[in-house]
Each structure stands twice: as structure tokens, then as C-alpha cells.
Amino acid sequence: SSVPHHQRQPSRALHSHREATSCRKIHMSFHSRQRAVLVRAAAASTPGMLSIDAVEAVPVMENGELTAFPPAAGVYAVYSPEGELQYIGISRKVSSSIMGHMQDLPDLVGSVKVALLANDDKDTMMASWKSWVQETISSAGKVPPGNAPGIKDWTQGGTRTVKPELRMMKPGTGVGDLSCAIDDLIEQVVQSHRVVAFIKGTRTEPACGFSFKVLSLLNSAKVDYEVVNVFDEVHNPGLREAIKTYSTWPTIPQVYVDGEFVGGADIMVEMSENGELATLLDVSEK
Incomplete structure (x- = not known):
């Protein structure tokens, strides 16, 4: 049976343990x-x-x-x-x-x-x-x-006007209040926006070195992208763990392009260095 596109592991060396350890x-x-x-x-x-x-x-x-x-x-x-x-x-x-x-x-x-x-x-x-x-x-x-x-x-x-982070729920809404699964909300977000970065912190104040690196790479690429703060328990309750389940990827940040899971910071850096990231973002804009 085929694996859902958002659950496919990136075809590069995994660095998840190092990312998780460093973020801790x-x-x-x-x-x-x-x-x-x-x-x-x-x-x-x-x-x-x-x-x-x-x-x-x-x-x-x-x-x-x-x-x-x-x-x-x-x-x-x-x-x-x-x-x-x-x-x-x-x-x-x-x-x-x-x-x-x-x-x-x-x-x-x-x-x-x-x-x-x-x-x-x-x-x-x-x-x-x-x-x-x-x-x-x-x-x-x-x-x-x-x-x-x-x-x-x-x-x-x-x-420059700073683009606000995406908010998945209204204040006061909990996971138990949803009429659909949180996975469905995540799916809507990644399918509705061309480039989405789920990070720790905000666009202007990332709370993790790896989240900062991802934002820097996207900014350098001059691509339009959305940010979702997994630490925002008011608007995104439960997202920090739910996004890991959705992608079957154990660390944050996570980047999606055209609905496809790309990877975390280390993979983004690798793709930037070998030219794959520029190609991916350029293709996605056409």
C-alpha cells in the first residue's frame, strides 16, 4: 500500500536526534x-x-x-x-x-x-x-x-509589514471542541498554503536555533511563506505533538511545500547547500 505523501520520510540522512537534543x-x-x-x-x-x-x-x-x-x-x-x-x-x-x-x-x-x-x-x-x-x-x-x-x-x-502567524483555532477552543480531527486541520493548512513552516516561536522571535535557521533560509530564498507557532497553546492547542504524529517526524521545525513534507532544519540546510531548495521553491512558484 502507498504511504500518504505527508507521512513520507525525507530521502536524506536523518538528523532528528541531534535536532531534538539541541532544542532541549x-x-x-x-x-x-x-x-x-x-x-x-x-x-x-x-x-x-x-x-x-x-x-x-x-x-x-x-x-x-x-x-x-x-x-x-x-x-x-x-x-x-x-x-x-x-x-x-x-x-x-x-x-x-x-x-x-x-x-x-x-x-x-x-x-x-x-x-x-x-x-x-x-x-x-x-x-x-x-x-x-x-x-x-x-x-x-x-x-x-x-x-x-x-x-x-x-x-x-x-x-516592513510583518506577516502574522497562522492561527488554527479561535481562543478558548480546545482539541475536544473540534468537529474534525486535528490532523484534518493540519492537512487544510498545508494544502491551502504553498509553503508552511511549523516552528517553535514566532516569525520575528523564534524560540529555537533550528527554527531560526529555517526562517533564515526561507527569507534568503525570498519566498512567500506561512508560519505556525507550535508554542501558541491559545490558538494552536495540542499542535506541538499533533504535528509530529501527522508527519511521523519527531522534531520541530517542519517545513511543507505544495502540501509535501520537506523536512527539518538540517535537511533544509543540506538542500540549500546542494541547490535542491532553490529548485523546489522555484518550481513551486510556477
Whole structure:
């Protein structure tokens, strides 16, 4: 007998155990890493703006784990993986801004310096930003490349409309209230949308390193896609386990193209490197 298309295992080497283990480590260490970043950022939020050189650069990801930057107002400096200063920015929610840069310019974001601000009024934030920019000009003789006149790579994300995540049920609805099986709801989602990514977290704030990698690959491919947050128990109750049963695949994220299960993060990376992903997404758009 034939196997339903959504239950076919991807025809590539399985990396599910490594994905599952790494994601568990991410959730176990999330809060400790967040506290560490908050401590380092808080040390930079003293009266009288600290020099940019006095603030420690924090890697955005280590061993597959996303760093939890503070969701607070601050000035920040982005460095490339090679340690070269790329951009100085200000934000009322530093965590979201940094995540946006990671998704838009993944090759240029390696580590970040953050100084939290007690006040998030425009004048205070601009004064802090100018302080770091002027300091950089004095020491390097020029502004960071991302702050150069006419360069919009680092700021266009802030003006772009972010597509909301798909919600499978209305608030207050549980699996027991459904008139159909949750598998049928999943089937409707993957058949109604060309590209769907079931991830841990949201489009702008993925909660798992593998989910972030999948979003980065889809963003780099410039393909239109939908996101379903398996952690959203208000709108997607029970989905975290149900999607594993539906696909017979033990880990999340999971990506579907034209109703077909493609795989998780490792398989997406492999497909991206050998050109299969570009071919698949291009064919699906025709």
C-alpha cells in the first residue's frame, strides 16, 4: 500500500536526534543565558553613557543556541562573525531589532554590544546613539558601513509589514471542541498554503536555533511563506505533538511545500547547500 505523501520520510540522512537534543538544550539554558545577557547589559546602563569599548560583545548564537537579548530600550552595536563593527542602532525593544537583523543579514551578524537605557524617550535614545557613533568616528575615522549615507539594509526591516502567524483555532477552543480531527486541520493548512513552516516561536522571535535557521533560509530564498507557532497553546492547542504524529517526524521545525513534507532544519540546510531548495521553491512558484 502507498504511504500518504505527508507521512513520507525525507530521502536524506536523518538528523532528528541531534535536532531534538539541541532544542532541549536551548530551552534548558534559555533563562540562564538571558540572565547573563541582562547582567552584562545592565552593567552598561549606568548614568553617563559608557564607552562602546567598555561594553562586552555577546555572540548572537553559541553551539546552536540563540542568545536571549533583553526586550528593553537600548543602544546596540552589531559586529560581523569576524569581529568587524557593522552597524550601530537604537531600539525600544532591542531583542526584536537584533532578531530582525539576524534574519535579514545573517552573514553580517555575529555578536552584539548592548547598553540599556533607563528612558526610552526620543531625545535620550538619539543622544546615546550619537555618542557611540561619534566615538566610532573618532577611533576608526568613519561611520560603520551600515550607518553610511544611503545604506538602508539595516533599517528597511523596521518599516516592513510583518506577516502574522497562522492561527488554527479561535481562543478558548480546545482539541475536544473540534468537529474534525486535528490532523484534518493540519492537512487544510498545508494544502491551502504553498509553503508552511511549523516552528517553535514566532516569525520575528523564534524560540529555537533550528527554527531560526529555517526562517533564515526561507527569507534568503525570498519566498512567500506561512508560519505556525507550535508554542501558541491559545490558538494552536495540542499542535506541538499533533504535528509530529501527522508527519511521523519527531522534531520541530517542519517545513511543507505544495502540501509535501520537506523536512527539518538540517535537511533544509543540506538542500540549500546542494541547490535542491532553490529548485523546489522555484518550481513551486510556477
